[in-house]
Amino acid sequence: MEPTLIYGFPLGSSMGLVAALEWLGKPYRLCRVDMLGEMRELSYARINARHETPALVDDQGRILTETMAVASWLEARDADRRISFDLLSHQADRMHQIMAYVNTGFTAAFSPLWAALEMEPPNPTLQSTLREWGRDRIIERHDKLEDMIEETPFLVGDKPTLADAVFIGVARWLDFHAIADRSRWPKLAALRERLEADPAVIYATTLENGESRQGTGSCIGHVPLAEVISRFGK
Template sequence: MLLYQFRMGTNPRRVIIYLAEKGIDIPRYELDYANGEHRSVRYLGINPSGRAPTLVTDTGLAITDSAAIVEYLEERFPDRPMIGSDPLSRARVRSLERLGSDLVARGQLWLWNQTNAFPAKEPAPSQETADRISRYLSELLDILEKDIGGNAFLAGDEPTIADFTVFPIFQTARERFSLPFGEDHPRLDAWYRRFRLRPSADY
């Protein structure tokens, strides 16, 4: 197996954090985003979308979606399950993970318009658009704020793929762009600060 990654990227970090928490060591290749390696002919031949991450399996299949990569690895390495250990816990984790995926998608659209850092994605950032998307972000953050309750992690007392999905968009906004993402949601803010202390969260 070989994982093509961009360690600062929101979607790749879902996989990177998962691997660290799970204790899986696989070969990796760091894409040179600054010089456009993800748009090179060679990489586009592996992943036509030109995005990271991509996991090339031992059979040569390229898995190009971060959630699919994590689920594939969970099936390959079933010890210490991080997707739940029974039907009910798996349903809860998957529900939160999919909510997190929506949060990432909306959060990225917000970042494209809140900053000038993504000209290839949004050549004309709009503060009006960012403000409108912010309301849609708040809808999801409100749900997660209620769901986490008094838990240490999003789905309970142990980290799961739900945490690895949601944490990176918080980290991207707060650490790469110094934006107050989720700071007005006290339970999520506390969760983020706790999770940030974990070795897996380091860049």
């Protein structure tokens, strides 16, 4: 059985994992989920009680949640090391280090802005405070990541890896929230330009937008959320 990645829209961080599956080149299925609608319904708790994406139904029909856990599952099955490195290598250690930073402090810095955007009922004073605080944190976290990365085409070396996948799903939030121009961080801006021009990222973004596009052929179709819940939900 092929694994099925449950990914969210709009602007889900899980978009990058779709690109990673394309880079990996093994058969997989997808399940596209509206994070502002069906992900919040009670039935989705059978997939993830925290009502979040991504989630993965693995090749044994078991459900795995959390970005780092899904990335680790993919890494363990990357026998050809197309999106990762030998586990005992320094490159693997560095990839894990960058992934951990992006998935924690870097991603979390956007939380105040998402909270302000989605606040119901609105509280203008609190929303303004959240946006100001979040903006400062996002800039700080971009500064730190800019300092962390080296002068290589991708986050770890000459090829896109799981680190780039975790990064690109979140990086576009900088533009959505209009925090600062990406050119403020030259290395990150160049990295984003390369990744956004990558066919796998273009494919993943197109699917996220609900459009059709030809990929590598590894994706063998989408599965409706109701079917995934019925077959695999706890």
